[in-house]
Amino acid sequence: MKPFNYLTIYLVTCVLLFSVSCKDNATGEKPDLPDSLDPVEEVKAIQGGDSATIQVNKDSQAFYQIDFSDIEANDIIQNGIQEGWCIDWETPIDSDGGVYEGVKLYSTFQVEEWKPINYLLNIKQDLMENDPTVTYREIQLVIWSLRTNPVFDLEELAVEDLPGRMVNDGKPNFSYDKVEEILDRVKTGYEDFDFSAGTKFAVIGETPADVQTVFTVVQ
Template sequence: MHRFYGIRIGIFGMLSLLLFSSCNDYSSTGIEDSVEFIESTVPVAEAQDVTMDLKSGANSFALHLIDLSNIDPNPIISNGQKRAWCIEWDVRVIQGLQKHVKLHSTEGKVYWNKLNYLLNRIDHYKQSYPQITYKEIQAAIWSIVDYKPFSIDKIPDYPNFPSSFYEDGEYRFDVTLTKEIIEEVKIKASGSVFDKFALVIENEGQIIVTTSE
């Protein structure tokens, strides 16, 4: 059963499963009971039985790199390789091949305005900040998606935080730049018009997102 669907039909049952799951570099703190999060997406009808191959996207300026197939023709998303990001820092990712993956659209949903603003600005940030990496973008996403409590300043207190972002008492990304991006998003996201929007990917691991085309 995919986790996204599990949240829809049994938030407390899935909570029990996650609390006892093995998370590699991640430590689960449990799923937040966020009805707004769950109900603020629309299934992409042509992408409800997708095959996804997921691997590290560090060399492609993303947390994950995914290869999607078995998507029927539609104006939102096509088959092929995409950059992807995660929403849950404390839930393990399942790399490799997965079948029966489902995609959900955030188009026109106010709940996702901040994330959609950020995703539309990634290329701008790459041009404006030569030092930026995928880590600043990912940390900003964790901060602006109102799904699980997250604060950059509290990272030292989070157990088993991903070592690629924080290790041995040191942040391994540009905290100042990340906070600047977060503040820009908070100020400018409301009322913005987006060329593309996030697609939430329902799968067996952590909830991840890619973008429309």
């Protein structure tokens, strides 16, 4: 991965709206935030990715297929179709061809709070190749479980409260055991992983406040 210029920003979560938004912070100091906002992580704005357009569709190999356009030349992410994943499971998004313009893109490379998820992204292919019963559903559930805001506790959620794609005929269409196994592997392995140039990491797309925040994977 080549060096790039970036603004340090803070990704903040609005507790009342259960959505994610980003705040610029050129000084590197934490901004004064109202009580309803809680800074959760530092990510990096991608030069050339301040006004992307995305089209979101469901996918069978990832939670979403995202078609990126209007990204200016940079060393991190290019225009085209990429795998997509969900961050905030409680917020809706049109995943049947929904188009969102003016989306700002942020890199999570070497961001401490994103290391567990980025580690998962680096082992995901091996997990799915070595165990064909592991699907995008288990991967997405692990992502939600690793996030702290909004809280996602799979063991506490009733089946009827799960997102629709995780249920079929009123029954879970994923393996609770596989989710737990992958979570254990991530939690015990990410701290020793070498997050250096050439490894995979998430690029976040900042959608409107009332739309689910998504991310793709780059290397």
